[in-house]
Amino acid sequence: MSISGEKQEKTGLSLDTLFELSEFFKFFGDTTRIRIIEILLSGEISVNEIAEKLNLGQSAVSHQLRILRTAGLVKPRRVGRTVFYALDDEHIGLIFNTGLAHILHKKGE
Amino acid sequence: MSISGEKQEKTGLSLDTLFELSEFFKFFGDTTRIRIIEILLSGEISVNEIAEKLNLGQSAVSHQLRILRTAGLVKPRRVGRTVFYALDDEHIGLIFNTGLAHILHKKGE
DNA sequence: ACAAAATATGAACACATGTTCATATATAGA
DNA sequence: TCTATATATGAACATGTGTTCATATTTTGT
Numbered sequence: 001m002s003i004s005g006e007k008q009e010k011t012g013l014s015l016d017t018l019f020e021l022s023e024f025f026k027f028f029g030d031t032t033r034i035r036i037i038e039i040l041l042s043g044e045i046s047v048n049e050i051a052e053k054l055n056l057g058q059s060a061v062s063h064q065l066r067i068l069r070t071a072g073l074v075k076p077r078r079v080g081r082t083v084f085y086a087l088d089d090e091h092i093g094l095i096f097n098t099g100l101a102h103i104l105h106k107k108g109e
Numbered sequence: 110m111s112i113s114g115e116k117q118e119k120t121g122l123s124l125d126t127l128f129e130l131s132e133f134f135k136f137f138g139d140t141t142r143i144r145i146i147e148i149l150l151s152g153e154i155s156v157n158e159i160a161e162k163l164n165l166g167q168s169a170v171s172h173q174l175r176i177l178r179t180a181g182l183v184k185p186r187r188v189g190r191t192v193f194y195a196l197d198d199e200h201i202g203l204i205f206n207t208g209l210a211h212i213l214h215k216k217g218e
Numbered sequence: 219a220c221a222a223a224a225t226a227t228g229a230a231c232a233c234a235t236g237t238t239c240a241t242a243t244a245t246a247g248a
Numbered sequence: 249t250c251t252a253t254a255t256a257t258g259a260a261c262a263t264g265t266g267t268t269c270a271t272a273t274t275t276t277g278t
Contacts, residue, residue: 013147013209020212021205022143028134030236034127047255060237062256072215081245081254091211096130098207100122102200103129106181139266156225169267171226190224190275 027071028095032056032064040074041093044086136180137204141165141173149183150202153195 068074075088184197
């Protein structure tokens with residue numbers, strides 16, 4: 001009755017899970033955040049250095065870092081008055097690179 | 110002079126590429142689109158069937174399908190007056206599952 | 219050709235989101 | 249304690265985005 005049913009059953013992911021998944025991808029869906037993530041792929045770096053590299057205001061960067069920090073994608077380490085940020089999760093680089101591989105692949109067609 | 114430089118060089122991704130990457134992830138950053146993608150992982154399906162499964166209006170679904178279609182993530186096939194949609198790119202499932210693995214991993218901590 | 223069914227699309231509206239500006243907090247040094 | 253530096257945060261503002269409603273388009277059957 002499960003396999004021979006008249007309609008194909010769904011994968012079984014809950015609405016909550018799918019919502020969380022879309023919320024997760026949202027973090028990658030902003031140019032500033034993606035650029036921050038790319039920088040962090042090279043290692044730990046301070047807020048001001050990020051702002052300089054991105055040519056953005058310190059406030060804008062700090063706001064985005066808070067979003068990434070709250071989401072657990074990024075982890076702060078305080079040294080004196082400067083705060084260094086690093087990627088908190090090994091998967092972040094994987095997802096970044098998977099997406100990157102996709103668009104590079106698309107370009108090469 | 111490249112390896113022993115005083116500052117670490119960047120990965121070398123252009124602003125354009127990083128912008129495209131964030132735009133790409135944006136497609137996954139919406140609950141409705143993620144749910145559509147999940148449904149399409151099970152195979153081709155018509156617009157109305159998607160709307161029924163999602164309990165959403167036909168218009169809302171059609172609008173989202175247009176976004177996914179324009180982005181090349183989804184491909185239409187017309188049969189009579191009904192249009193069946195399917196994932197156009199093999200990578201879509203990979204990215205979906207990579208993100209899914211991440212949040213499921215996070216939950217299990 | 220006409221009516222019905224399936225899908226697409228434009229406009230309007232509500233809501234989310236990112237940046238800026240001003241200011242607060244925290245830490246180091248004198 | 250006072251000042252300077254680094255970062256964080258709240259409010260305001262502008263822009264982007266998704267849904268709804270109405271309507272257009274496409275195709276089938278009569």
